[in-house]
Amino acid sequence: MVVLNTLAAKVIAKFLQQGWTLAVVESCTGGLLSDTLTNIDGSSKIFLGSIITYSPEAKIKLCNAKESTISRFGTVSSQVTMEIAEGVKERLSSVVAMGITGIAGGIVEDKVQGLVYIYISSPRGHIAEEFHFQGSRRRIKEQAVSAALQMLLRL
Numbered sequence: 001m002v003v004l005n006t007l008a009a010k011v012i013a014k015f016l017q018q019g020w021t022l023a024v025v026e027s028c029t030g031g032l033l034s035d036t037l038t039n040i041d042g043s044s045k046i047f048l049g050s051i052i053t054y055s056p057e058a059k060i061k062l063c064n065a066k067e068s069t070i071s072r073f074g075t076v077s078s079q080v081t082m083e084i085a086e087g088v089k090e091r092l093s094s095v096v097a098m099g100i101t102g103i104a105g106g107i108v109e110d111k112v113q114g115l116v117y118i119y120i121s122s123p124r125g126h127i128a129e130e131f132h133f134q135g136s137r138r139r140i141k142e143q144a145v146s147a148a149l150q151m152l153l154r155l
Contacts, residue, residue: 001036004142007149008036008043014153015046015096020123022152023094024050025063025084027075028102028116033145048092053084063087063099074109076101078128081117089121096122096155100148105137113137116144122155 015022024047026033034050037043051062056075059065064087065080073079085099102116114133120126129151133143 001142004036004145004149005039007146007153008040011149011152012037012040012042012046014155016042020046020095021048022046023048023088023092023097025059025088025097025099026050026052027054027059027084027100028104029100029141029144029148030054030104032141033098033100033148036145036149048094051088051091059084062091064090074111076103076108076111076115076117078117078119078130081119082121082126082128085119085121096120096152098148098152100144102131102140102144104140104144114140116140116147118144118148118151120151120155124155127151127154 031052037047053059056070063084065083069079081099081101085097089097099119116131119128133140
């Protein structure tokens with residue numbers, strides 16, 4: 001967790017310097033990214049909040065995912081990750097928004113454990129990445145949070 005805290009502190013410093021705010025929607029990470037960010041002093045100056053959407057219904061109701069997109073591509077897809085990130089950006093009026101979906105354990109929609117999609121919407125454009133992590137459920141969540149923080153630093 002020390003590495004995650006170090007990355008989170010760098011993200012917060014960067015966002016403070018840029019004058020940016022951040023909103024997050026998490027699925028497979030279950031709030032671990034939000035927890036990591038809020039463990040750092042000063043996070044309240046940039047972090048507006050997060051929505052944890054584990055079910056398709058929550059993604060639709062809370063983050064504007066389209067039922068048709070979920071039906072066509074599945075809840076764990078780059079398309080849904082983009083829609084929920086844009087949805088939380090609008091809902092919380094943030095400068096930057098991030099969406100994370102994936103499979104931390106088991107098989108979902110014929111997709112295997114370790115598949116994670118992360119999408120960022122920012123003033124500098126959009127970034128979408130697909131990852132294939134290995135390990136336990138907890139380890140996959142930690143790897144996803146690490147990747148998300150590194151993506152935010154690359155903005």
